[in-house]
Amino acid sequence: KPILDAEGNTTNSADKVFETYKSVTQEIKDQLNAEAEAVQIILTGIDNDIYSTVDACSNACEMWKAIERLKQGKEKKRLSTLLNQFMIKNLL
Numbered sequence: 001k002p003i004l005d006a007e008g009n010t011t012n013s014a015d016k017v018f019e020t021y022k023s024v025t026q027e028i029k030d031q032l033n034a035e036a037e038a039v040q041i042i043l044t045g046i047d048n049d050i051y052s053t054v055d056a057c058s059n060a061c062e063m064w065k066a067i068e069r070l071k072q073g074k075e076k077k078r079l080s081t082l083l084n085q086f087m088i089k090n091l092l
Contacts, residue, residue: 035060042067 021029038060046054050070057063 039063 021032024032042060042063043051043055046067050067053070054063054066057066
């Protein structure tokens, strides 16, 4: 999608992002690269059943929080199932 750069010239958003990346300090580049690597590690290490939920997050921190919430929900469900099975077994 065409946008205007600082000089008023038409450019596309990919060019603008690349130009912005080129103009930031090395420290910020390192942080951006670390964030991208963290996102990649998270996305390649999760199960398919939660991938779409986690992939919708905007950064690695939000992804991690989503994984913790999803994992907590699964643990509660598993515990509930075990308790129900225990109660049924002991009542019969």
